[in-house]
Amino acid sequence: MSRLLSDLGVELPVLAAPMAGGGTTPDLVVAAARAGSMGFLAAGYKSAQLLAEQMRTVREQDVLYGVNVFAPNPVPVSFDAYSRYARTVQAEADRYGLRLSDSVPKEDDDDWSAKVDLLAESPVPWVSFTFGIPDSTVVRALRRAGSRVLQSVTTVEEARLAVEAGADALVVQGPAAGGHSATLTPDRPIVPVSLPDLVAQIHGAVTLPLVAAGGIGTSADVAAALQAGAEATMVGTLLLRTDESGASAPHQRALADPSFDTTVLTRAFTGRPARGLRNAFIDRYESSAPAGYPAVHHLTAPLRKAAAEAGDQDLMHLWAGTAYRGAEQEPTERTLRRLTGGL
Template sequence: MTFGLRRARRWFTALLTSYLLEGIGYIIAGTFLVAALQQGAPGWIGSGAWIVVGLAALPSCALRMRLARRMSRPALLTISLSLQAVGIALPALSAGSVPALAAAVLFGATFMGVSTMSLAIGTHLRIPRAIALLTTGYRPDPRPPAGRTAAAARLPLCAPARRRPGARRRLRRGRLLHTVPQPPHPLNLENHAMPGDLTILGTDLPVWAAPMAGGPSTPALVQAAAQAGGLGFLAGGYKTTADLAAQIAQVRASGAVFGVNLFAPNPVPVTQDAFRAYAHALQPEADRYGLTLPTETLTEDDDAWADKLNLLLKAPVPLVSFTFGLSRPDTVRALQDAGSLVAQTVTTPSEALAAAETGADLLIVQAPAAGGHSATLVPDRPLTSIELSDLISDVRHTVPLPVIAAGGIATPADTTSALRAGAYAAMVGTVLLRTHESGASAPHKTALADPAFTDTTVTRAFTGRPARALRNRFTDTYEPLAPLGYPALHHLTSPLRKAATAAHDADLIHLWAGTGYRQAREEPAARTLTRLAAQR
């Protein structure tokens, strides 16, 4: 709370300073105009004065545009225009004549219109959306153009999703991006009065540590992210409920603000014949380690979903995120009632729409360049190739929820690009794998810096879900043979991967890595996070 109040005071002071600068410019321009008119100057002098007024607004507009990248848009617009309204109302009320009152109102309307436009540009909003955001707290959802309606395919999610008629194709910089399904009615967000206010998290650094299941995300890494001014996630996936509870207690004792990520059930079925064939294909690799892979028994669990949810309801954490599937709206509300903000990981605007209707407070928008598992809700469909900044823009123009950017962020320029596209913060994983606090295996850390590994690839060979990893012999050999099937294939290959890791056999290990893996350094995690935020 202390961090939130401190930031609010800093924002208010900066905004007030911007208007004082602007006011000084108006006084100079007004003095010039009055003096010119008193001396009988021609009419073009008046136009010149208005140009001077516009130039006087530039410094304060630039300052507000900078604030727009850090401050929540409703707060920025509300505080800014409220200060303007007060400044306009005082001279208007003190006007001694009707013409003077009319002139004050006209000036005020013009001034607020120009200022709203500058704020809209600074926050990357279209003008109508900026006005709607000021008056209602939400941007209106665009309706699909006439004659372009088509039923969007139903998503096979944990929470039921309705068919969404309507699709819109968007052109940007001369190229066709992808189809964005749109609802035929205003988005149903009755679970919320306003989008989640992330300022309560008290993070000063707009670079967060992503959850990385299987070992890399340690309590030490989460604490390092918090100490740097950011936020880190504990990865609940593949842990027992008891182990997750112990890690939560350890981080909570440090006083860090943190999040917990869970795998929401969204199983990918696999046939018995396909499973058996793949197990037989892998058996020669298992023979090298004295392992016998199961060919008849498919393990189809939900990663202790109910038990982990109960843990987070009984011992709430500041932020809970879901990946792979959508939680039900009543589950989201229960977590919010317990005091947690709820985030949903999405990979497309249509998934963002479905996530918003569950009542989520914010969205983690993951681009296909991300390392590890894709968070796609439809893993049987190919991942859409799209730049992270374009994906952020598409999602922000589809749903009015705060966005955390993820996927391929490896340099300060990547962070800047994501924040300028409208993200509240950037979230990184691959670049943290070699840090001192990372729990990644020794062969995994070594491979990230090994020149023998020259590329990444999206593969389902390890777990039956699409995931990006360093190319090795396993991906090249078994990707053509691997069926979709999660978590069955994850459990099938898990003993083999553990044995290969113990033997430092990098050819058989799932070397999860995003496209920027070469930027991972052996250094403290705090140094990595602060370096990535250097150009913001």
């Protein structure tokens, strides 16, 4: 068993990734743990109070788990660029009786301080961060509380910064990952690179244990990442159709629908690069979407919610990594065991 898996206290070299926005549920996290893996509650887009409730739910099941937090790394958007985009997408909002074109940019930090305070007061085995690298004082406080810290990185440079901040291990996220990229520079293009190559690059540059994530769909993908230098892997998209998933019904249907035949990186929904199934909204608005997170996320959120409730797959975000065809309707345990078969 690798040092990291021993530290984690888990058997399987495939962990359950945090999926903010509803995909990850307490039931999914518990199911992963009972399969010999470990899952991460997604703190993103929820209040510290709701996160605390979900932590209590999982803790009551006496299983190992982690919590993933969005570390502040805002991409400000000018009022003019924001207003121009708001007026552009208003045509879609009209059908749901929503008024977006009069809104003003909302810049927030996703309840950052309250979540850090919660995790310091009610420590969990692992805390992971994405979008930004927290100050070393935050890392030290969490470690004093008894947590170990995972930092998501997408380049060698980011890995070195995470080492300087005091991270215990790194999640190496390749560009094939579904949902938001963990990049620290979301206003710059994402550089194409295979996950094994990225793992090998970072493995050669730092000494921290690595968890490989992004585009993993088969046991062969897991094996390739481990061979490149990772001590474990992490999957998210493949769990979106499991029995314990909280992904919406339209999202789950789209993952198995042959008419959705490719994924693309887009900032049309949130102003930050994220990979999802290509649909009409992306085709119409990717070219005009400004970089601007979280303001653009807040702008389109009511439209995406209304579209999801109406089952309108053309106007909602359908986050998915490139291996989305491997997502099956089955228990989480079966998916995780399937990915580790033969290892």
